[in-house]
Amino acid sequence: MSKAVExxxxxxxxxxxTTALEDxxxxxxxxxxxxxxxxxxxxxxxxxxxMTGFLRGSGKVFVDGLEVNKKNMRQIRASIGSCLDxxxxxxxxxxxxxxxxxxxxxxxxxSEQVEQRxxxxxxxxxxxxxxxxxxxxxxxxxxxxxxxxxxLSMRPKIITLDEPDGSLDPRNRNNLIGLLxxxxxxxxxxxxxxxxxxxxxxxxxxxxxxxxxxxxDVEKIMLDEQLMTKHGLETPKRRG
Amino acid sequence: MHHAHxxxxxxxxxxxxxxxxxxxxxxxxxFTAVVISLPRTSVSILFCYAVGPxxxxxxxxxxxxxxxxxxxxxxxxxxxxxxxSVFYDRSIVRIAFGPFLWEVAxxxxxxxxxxxxxxxxxxxxxxxxxxxxFGNLLCGLQKLGFPxxxxxxxxxxxxxxxxxxxRAHHIIRARSGRKLKNLGVRRExxxxxxxxxxxxxxxxxxxQRVNIAMEGRGFNxxxxxxxxxxxxxxxxxxxxxxxxxxxxxxxxxxxxxG
Numbered sequence: 001m002s003k004a005v006e007x008x009x010x011x012x013x014x015x016x017x018t019t020a021l022e023d024x025x026x027x028x029x030x031x032x033x034x035x036x037x038x039x040x041x042x043x044x045x046x047x048x049x050x051m052t053g054f055l056r057g058s059g060k061v062f063v064d065g066l067e068v069n070k071k072n073m074r075q076i077r078a079s080i081g082s083c084l085d086x087x088x089x090x091x092x093x094x095x096x097x098x099x100x101x102x103x104x105x106x107x108x109x110x111s112e113q114v115e116q117r118x119x120x121x122x123x124x125x126x127x128x129x130x131x132x133x134x135x136x137x138x139x140x141x142x143x144x145x146x147x148x149x150x151x152l153s154m155r156p157k158i159i160t161l162d163e164p165d166g167s168l169d170p171r172n173r174n175n176l177i178g179l180l181x182x183x184x185x186x187x188x189x190x191x192x193x194x195x196x197x198x199x200x201x202x203x204x205x206x207x208x209x210x211x212x213x214x215x216x217d218v219e220k221i222m223l224d225e226q227l228m229t230k231h232g233l234e235t236p237k238r239r240g
Numbered sequence: 241m242h243h244a245h246x247x248x249x250x251x252x253x254x255x256x257x258x259x260x261x262x263x264x265x266x267x268x269x270x271f272t273a274v275v276i277s278l279p280r281t282s283v284s285i286l287f288c289y290a291v292g293p294x295x296x297x298x299x300x301x302x303x304x305x306x307x308x309x310x311x312x313x314x315x316x317x318x319x320x321x322x323x324x325s326v327f328y329d330r331s332i333v334r335i336a337f338g339p340f341l342w343e344v345a346x347x348x349x350x351x352x353x354x355x356x357x358x359x360x361x362x363x364x365x366x367x368x369x370x371x372x373x374f375g376n377l378l379c380g381l382q383k384l385g386f387p388x389x390x391x392x393x394x395x396x397x398x399x400x401x402x403x404x405x406x407r408a409h410h411i412i413r414a415r416s417g418r419k420l421k422n423l424g425v426r427r428e429x430x431x432x433x434x435x436x437x438x439x440x441x442x443x444x445x446x447x448q449r450v451n452i453a454m455e456g457r458g459f460n461x462x463x464x465x466x467x468x469x470x471x472x473x474x475x476x477x478x479x480x481x482x483x484x485x486x487x488x489x490x491x492x493x494x495x496x497x498g
Contacts (some may be wrong), residue, residue, distance in 0.1 A: 094375035106458035158422035
């Protein structure tokens with residue numbers, strides 16, 4: 001199995017001097033579904049931004065075998081798609097169809113190919129008939145699914161999602177879990193919702209204070225009550 | 241939060257909605273230019289010009305109540321401008337309507353002219369945005385050769401103005417929830433300034449995040465759209481009717497009504 005993401009000795013400090021990431025070493029295999037869990041301020045979102053090349057710290061980050069640097073950025077952006085925590089930041093075009101087509105059009109694909117990708121992405125996200133709607137006419141759950149569709153249309157190998165379950169009701173949350181579970185891509189999901197992480201991921205990476213505290217099988221880590229409580233988290237409800 | 245979106249009828253279907261966005265845009269701009277360029281003394285003919293956008297709105301099924309509500313919302317500035325002309329132009333002019341003859345201050349003529357032109361051009365503008373999806377309008381502007389940067393800015397304005405309004409409402413609500421007494425002008429101004437600052441800070445934060453979302457999807461400065469615009473026979477007929485209506489009024493009716 002090839003490595004989708006590899007991080008070696010990554011550290012990052014914010015301009016005000018606050019340490020956000022400290023000596024992070026992480027390797028994610030292709031096709032893995034990984035939950036980045038941790039309390040608020042643990043460095044989860046910063047780690048996702050570093051993976052996608054939006055933040056540069058000391059150390060090295062490799063995505064799909066390519067080092068994250070200016071020279072490789074175009075290929076890296078095509079390999080890894082990032083879904084931001086607020087779908088309103090992700091959906092910036094006047095219609096959903098235009099938003100989903102934004103990435104493929106920037107990749108230089110022909111209109112017919114783009115249309116096919118848009119239709120497929122919308123269908124996968126359960127928004128088949130909504131292409132012509134304006135983003136501000138969508139519900140919170142639809143916006144979340146639409147934000148994922150904007151990434152799916154680029155057919156990336158890796159998808160990062162920052163708090164994808166935020167402000168979703170149980171039905172939309174379950175729909176999202178169903179959608180993420182059926183995606184074949186490598187998923188890296190940053191979340192504070194342990195039940196959501198437990199339902200989607202097979203591996204958990206616990207971060208706190210900018211460091212990786214634990215890394216392993218989702219059940220082994222997330223059902224360890226002592227470990228979870230120590231880092232301000234809770235154990236999830238058991239599956240089934 | 242739900243807003244009364246100006247384009248809420250743009251998703252309907254009618255013969256006007258199906259017209260090419262470029263055709264509607266050009267006709268609206270030319271019609272507006274003709275109406276604005278009418279002399280200030282040509283007040284009566286404005287009623288005839290109003291028939292154009294009125295007919296378009298009726299054909300498109302846009303409720304007139306919606307139209308006049310939106311005209312009213314943006315009217316305060318124009319009302320001040322129109323009524324102020326009554327005070328600074330007091331020269332007397334004679335106006336005739338059939339056998340009737342009046343003498344009035346020229347400022348009143350100017351006032352009615354400004355109001356009439358404002359209402360008609362606003363009706364035309366609302367007819368345009370209420371019958372054209374914003375994405376198609378942007379695509380039309382781009383195909384008409386408008387600069388990319390302008391098209392992108394308009395797209396963002398349309399997308400984020402509602403989010404900004406929502407955030408402003410939230411901040412005002414949070415303030416109201418804790419406002420137990422009036423703090424006096426100085427402190428109230430200070431609080432208001434902090435609220436505006438907070439809104440600005442959040443807007444910058446949003447802009448940075450949108451930039452990340454755009455760069456993450458390979459944005460290179462070009463605005464692409466999947467909308468496919470096509471000029472059809474109905475568009476040609478619409479152009480012909482609009483031109484005939486505007487020119488007909490100018491050539492045949494203006495000499496009679498002045």
